[in-house]
Amino acid sequence: MDAVYTPNQLSGAQPNPFLEAMPEMLSKEALFCRLACSPPPPDAAQLKPSDRRRGLNALSSVFVPLDYMAVIYNTLFCAMESTYTASATVDSIRRVHAIHQGDGAALAQLPVATSTDSGSILGVPGIGKSSTIRRCLRQIPQVIRHSQYGDSKLYCNQVTWLMVECPGDCSVKTLALNIIEAIDRAIGSSYSDLNQRVARLPSASVLATRVKILCLTHHVGLIVIDEIQNAILTASRNKQSKALIKFLVELSNEACTSIYYVGTPSAEDLFLSQEHLKRRTRGLRLLPMRPDGIYRGFLHELWPYQYTPERAHFTDALVNLVYDLSGGIPAYIVKIFYEAQVQALQAGTERLDDKLIRKAVEMLNIVAPKTYAKGTYLSDFSVCDTDEDTETDTEADTAEALEPEPVRRLYAVPRGRPKAKRDKHDILTLAAAGQDPETAAAVLEQAGLLEVF
Template sequence: MLTGSKEQAVYTPSEDPMYRHNPFIEALPPVLPMEKVASLLRRHPVYHQSERELAASKRLEAVQRIANYVEPLPIFLELEQRFSRMLRNGYSPRNPISAEWIKQLRSGFPDLDWDRGKPDYQPLVRSTAAGFAIIGTSGVGKTTAVESVLSLYAQQIQHSGKYGGHALDRVQLVWLKLECPQDGSLRGLCLNFFQAVDEIVGARYYHKFGNNRRRSVDELLPEMANVAAVLGLGVLVIDEIQRLNEASSGGAAKMLNFFGQMVNQFSVPVVLVGTFKALPLLSGEFAQARRSAGQGDLVWSNLPQDDVWDFFIEGVWHYQWTKSETPLTPTIRNALYQESQGIVDIAVKLYMLAQWAVIGQEDETISPELIGDVARDSLQLARPILEALKKRDLAALGRIKDIMPPISDLEQYLRGARERVTLEGTLDTMKAQRVAQQQNAHKEPDEILMRVAEVLLEAGFPVDMAHQCAEEALKQHADETELAPVIKDALLRAVGVRPPSRGTQRNPSRKGQHQKTQKSAVEKALAEMIGARKGEVTPHQALKNAGVIKPIEEFWTNK
């Protein structure tokens, strides 16, 4: 169940005379221009080119952002216009204030003759509420588009105070989106409705109607319609309508006819969303209601290989986390289309899978061949629908069940990529450690000590302190293959953050407490480096004089 926001009513006078003086309509957002709608529907995740330099494990995770990418295609804008008209037309005959309803009628029908000899006369106005169906292939973006459009409207509007001088204190439920239950039962859908309403508005309709098993579906349906009317429901959206089962609790025919009654009698628009498998179900009274309303059903098929497809793929391709950038060539563009047949969900998942396949490899280039391999390995369930789309076989599309790659399959593929990158990264680390160990094994201890002490000298510490701290740090990290931890430890000891090793003292002001020992070659070199800092000799020459830096001739071998 999709849940939205709750807002306090803010009334904007309607520009359309037919909608004036209706608080349900004037509490809705104003009709928006297409440019603004596109801007509000667009969802572009964050991305920076510098992220290509991140570790492979982090880039694998970043690829998942592509799943949140939403580009409002032209059909999105058409859908928004339909919902905007549908909500206002549905609310038009349902003014919650009787006196304002009279004003609304006079505004909408200025030439209407009200003189019928009765002071309380109200003319009968036919409802123009419109429902429609959205039918299309799995993965083309139906649900994403519907939920994106619904998100433009607050789900609940709280009317508190006065409207036109009349007290108005009530909740307006602008929209409600449900999914057909998995078993396709009519009773299950009714109970889902009551549970959803309770969760959103804080009522207890399920306790009142759902707990009594003696209530039949024929009794629940009118209660459901009554609740929708009481709460001022603007539109009811039922997704996955293909699940409705003719054999379950009265089946599809009864439910679809009931939807028709909601449109005709209660002016509550109903939008049904499903795959081509639902086509045989969309008949009866609900079909008649849709035809008479003039909205027309929306058939949402795969994208053709045209400018819209190119626009979409160019936007998605921007989100690339491979080390080497792969440009979007005509051959890659064509490979993506052939393997997805213009189903945007499959195209996006293919692009994600292709990046997961190469990130962490020596060559992180995406090729048409790679896209084909990934499609064959990971999208086997989608083959029937892709073949049906290639052949434009609507009958086959009606027989095929929902075959979109489940999230669990994508997560399993990502887990495999993570394990591969982790294994390769661990192996690289072990190889680097082995090389470091081999290199350090050939170094003289004094040479390592000198390198650590030199850092402390450059930081301005005295010679004795630099030598002693370096020596202590080296003992503490005898098994360390990298110099960085040893240098860090020595610096901490020098500044007094880390205490000296037991039995050692490090206070240069207390002279005479150190045993006088003969200076080693390292100590001599350090002393000479102090002189080098004063300009007497260079540090390199000081190390050479102390015998730490050997002449290159010593490493020559006679052949």
């Protein structure tokens, strides 16, 4: 998109075209409208048997926004703005020259960008970290084209974000190439071709320098490194993670680019092992949904997408069974709901039941974790829409009424010993009935269960 400049309070008195070209941050309501995806539910009774199995693929396109997604969107958006707040246009040009010439002294004399943001988003596999981040980033224009700022010509591309995957071999070369290719995809350049015209790839240090210069040249606001736990797996074998982490730290410092790491909780071991990484990798630690109204609302959004001849009722027994078997992990919930219908259609069963759900879990070999490290459950996030001017009291009341109410946990299978039957004169029965001491004593004495001295 072409740059449209609007005054930004963060820029202060110094002109900052890159910060002023940033779009407005979306409200929670606007973000959820863009993120939500709910194709029309099927009328399975009208479908041919051959079309029911094919129609199940629509379930993979259903996307239910949750409050934690608004937190991720706000975090990434603010990280981009912190990059453009920390660097001015003239400083960026000076940094390019200093890095290109390898002049460490000149680079050290430039203003230090202390406000660029770095952090991490770690979570249990299957809760939707990567898909949520990609959807949130797509709500922000990736490339903003500048041509004129005020009375001055300004020809450049501003790349607000890049998302790349941490290489499995923990190689600086591979990660640098991934970043260069991501820039090519974003702006349509051909920097990657320079590496293919030579007999062998440049050294890791040369590629690292190119990445820093490209990030400054195209004003990259944020780089998201996905699957950062790959660095842990490689480090445990050949201890190569230090070079990769050093490159990322230098990239953040010298190119003034915010960096966020995304992965599983196993990456926490690497972050805590390096003192300089602890403050750079703070951020969200995500756990699955609790068995509450948020989970119930999530499953309720999926429930209409049933392709069996008859639709199963949304009962507490089935709802709690799905939670017990999935552990509240969204990817498991969707997969179980999908596979259970596959089993029903193949067996010619009219509707879903508990046996089909259990069989689906057995077919998929799903074993939900029982314990987790420290973190925040997806159900515990609560984000209020701060756009007070556009929301009336009536609208606020309506939105509050639509929020899923917390529900009491009802296990699908009764657990523990059956409750013993007690006599009406039993002390525990009297205590449970709320009898005062005098009345309880009189009843016990009358029944011959109390001796008074």
